[in-house]
Amino acid sequence: MLNKVVIFGVGLIGGSFARALKQAGAVGHVVGMGRSPAPLARALELGIIDSVGADLAEALRGADLVLLAAPVAQTERILAALRPHLQPGTVVSDAGSTKGDVVAAARRALGGKLAQFVPGHPIAGRESNGPDAAIVDLYQGRKTVLTPLAENAAADVERVAAAWRACGAVIHRLTPAEHDRVFAAVSHLPHLLAYALVDDIANKAHADLLFQYAASGFRDFTRIAGSSPEMWRDISLANQAALLGELDAYMAQLTGLRAMLAAGDGAAIEAVYANAQRARQQWGAAIEAAEAPQPTDQAE
Amino acid sequence: MLNKVVIFGVGLIGGSFARALKQAGAVGHVVGMGRSPAPLARALELGIIDSVGADLAEALRGADLVLLAAPVAQTERILAALRPHLQPGTVVSDAGSTKGDVVAAARRALGGKLAQFVPGHPIAGRESNGPDAAIVDLYQGRKTVLTPLAENAAADVERVAAAWRACGAVIHRLTPAEHDRVFAAVSHLPHLLAYALVDDIANKAHADLLFQYAASGFRDFTRIAGSSPEMWRDISLANQAALLGELDAYMAQLTGLRAMLAAGDGAAIEAVYANAQRARQQWGAAIEAAEAPQPTDQAE
Structure with missing residues (x-):
């Protein structure tokens, strides 16, 4: 159970994370943060968040988990702003689609507090965006990849993993480079x-x-x-x-x-096409099986 | 109203053509032809065809329309086999995905009877195949492209167009090269x-x-x-x-x-991606509108 979660960016990714945590009864209070007031007000209205964080120090006080779900280009700026207010008991994670650049930004921005940052990437998305697009089951049966750092404490990685599991996600681990x-x-x-x-x-x-x-x-x-x-x-x-x-x-x-x-080499063309068809059909069958709801965590 | 239609290949494409013609009351008798007896027997059992053509001369006697829906590689062989039995009142068309090669094959195979061949391409398909995949509405709201030859009589082109229209298709015309x-x-x-x-x-x-x-x-x-x-x-x-x-x-x-x-040229990359996104969204909206059922024939 997380007493307090702070989410930067309350659109599809961050908003669905909040909705799923609430549905699972896995969070006490969700604070929304962001640069534009309109989505935050909308998220509050929809019950996705419980309050809008005005002051960073106040928002972070007593937070168990901070999730960065704003555009990746804002990651370093947000982490730098967090650093002075980040208490020892708070774990920070993100939802960016790339990890090498995020880790580099975190090293620059967090310095001695780097160990508190556990990079992540939920493999889910839709074409729509904004708080109205947020849904409770976006992560159900989907993978969330965590790319823990050597500096991370195992318990901090587990706190992030448990939050995603509560959202229905299956946790996988890779290095940032992988x-x-x-x-x-x-x-x-x-x-x-x-x-x-x-x-x-x-x-x-x-x-x-x-x-x-x-x-x-x-x-x-x-x-x-x-x-x-x-x-x-x-x-x-x-x-x-x-x-x-x-x-x-x-x-x-x-x-x-x-x-x-x-060259008009039909046999060679067919060999490429046939290998692709076979691989595509195998993958299609495997992914259908894998994306069915699963009670247990496959990869840990 | 077509009294007699002969279809070579009674799978998804040919079988759906037969089903749609029958549903529209646009055909009297459908003869199925093909190299393998099993799909023909199955098509007969499913009511897709009314009889299996054993003898080519007999099958073609009195036929208004012949549709080639077998694999394109068989086109020239089938046309050459048809030629001696093709009566003046019969129009032949096809459903091949390429047209230049089909026209060349028809020129070689049909000789003086080339004028009776009206090349066509219904823009429809599914991943499944065989008579069991044939459905009555495969062509509903879809395009069928005809690529008439200079040799074709207007009435013969119209006979093919009318058959596809009876199946719910919208007729477009291009040259084979286009x-x-x-x-x-x-x-x-x-x-x-x-x-x-x-x-x-x-x-x-x-x-x-x-x-x-x-x-x-x-x-x-x-x-x-x-x-x-x-x-x-x-x-x-x-x-x-x-x-x-x-x-x-x-x-x-x-x-x-x-x-x-x-070069890390984000502006140039974004320009390409944005142009593509705009075009894709415009196309997506246009195709949704175009594929809604339409009472009239747009392109003729």
């Missing part, structure tokens, strides 16, 4: 590729004709190109090195496929 | 890109780790990589020239994005 390599491949690169395709088509002289005939395959393939450009610019830059590596590997793959196509 | 350029961009390239990504990931040493963290964005982006490798090998080769052109344009786009990312 995390960033994994998500460069399975998330950041696909976003870049989808944006690139839609931009490519939109810039053609006959774009209107092309879009007219795009159908369900195109719709699925490009759905992630409807995501926030600012957020994905930040993620791309924050994970620059790993994303460049994945992009280079992918471009080499395309160069290989292009040669097969130019 | 068709193939359009679908290279909005369908064939995305399939190649999705196969390439999944194959790329599946071949990495830590593929299992990567797939474990792939989530909903990856699921949508790679859904089309679950499609038939044989079918998409054939489509890729059949539309080789246009697909190579689109692939080259896309690789140039990726090269540009890679340079922005390597």
Whole structure:
């Protein structure tokens, strides 16, 4: 049971975390923090938070857990502002999509209080945002990846893990570098590729004709190109090195496929397509099984 | 009203065409043709077809319309077999995903009877196949593209168009070359890109780790990589020239994005992502409106 939780950013991610904790009876009081008054007022109205924190020192006093769910670009600024008021009994975590840059920001901003910061990344999202988008079961059956630091106390990591478990999430652990390599491949690169395709088509002289005939395959393939450009610019830059590596590997793959196509080598093309189909079908079956509600924590 | 329709291939595409025609009361008798007896027997059992054509001459006698819905690679063989038995009053069409290669095959196979062939492409599909996958409303509100030949009589084109309209489809017209350029961009390239990504990931040493963290964005982006490798090998080769052109344009786009990312040029990256997001959102809204059931034929 957490007596007091402070959440920076009360939109989809932070608001759903608060709703789920409350639903589970896992929190006494939730304080909302943020730069804009309107979402905070709305979150209060919706019962997502119990109070709006006006003063940082007051908000942090006696807090068990602080979650940063504001845009990642604000992480260092928020952590630096927290530092003077951070009491020994408070654990801070975040929900950023990249971890190497967040850890670097935390090292700079928190100094001797770094041990109190346990980096995290809940693997969940929707296209909508803001307090009205927050739902109680956003994390149900989803993974939350924690990337603990050598400096973290085991009990502090467990406090963050327990909070996410109370939200229905399954806890996984990676190092920050592992995390960033994994998500460069399975998330950041696909976003870049989808944006690139839609931009490519939109810039053609006959774009209107092309879009007219795009159908369900195109719709699925490009759905992630409807995501926030600012957020994905930040993620791309924050994970620059790993994303460049994945992009280079992918471009080499395309160069290989292009040669097969130019040579009319149907057997080679089919081998690539068939390997992909097999892997995609296996993954699809596995993820369906994994995302069914689970009573126990798989990865710890 | 078509008295007699002959369908080669009674799976998802051909079977749904038959079901929709029957539902509309637009056909008297449907004859199923194919290489394997099992799907034909099943289609008969399901009431999709009224009889199985044993003899080609007999099946074609008095037919108003023949639809080729077998794999595209069989098109030339089937047309060549039809030719000696094709009566002057019969119109032949197809449902192939590429049109340039189909027209070339028809020119070779039909010779002096080429005018009786009206190429077509219904823009609809599902992941399932076979007679059991055939549904009455597969084409409802969807586009069917006809790519008529200079040799076609207007009345013959209209006979094919009217049949698809009876199935609920909206008729569009393109030249075969236009068709193939359009679908290279909005369908064939995305399939190649999705196969390439999944194959790329599946071949990495830590593929299992990567797939474990792939989530909903990856699921949508790679859904089309679950499609038939044989079918998409054939489509890729059949539309080789246009697909190579689109692939080259896309690789140039990726090269540009890679340079922005390597330079840490957030403004340039955001401009690409934002242009894509705007175009994707506009397209999404337009396609939702267009796919609502429509009483009239938009494009003719």
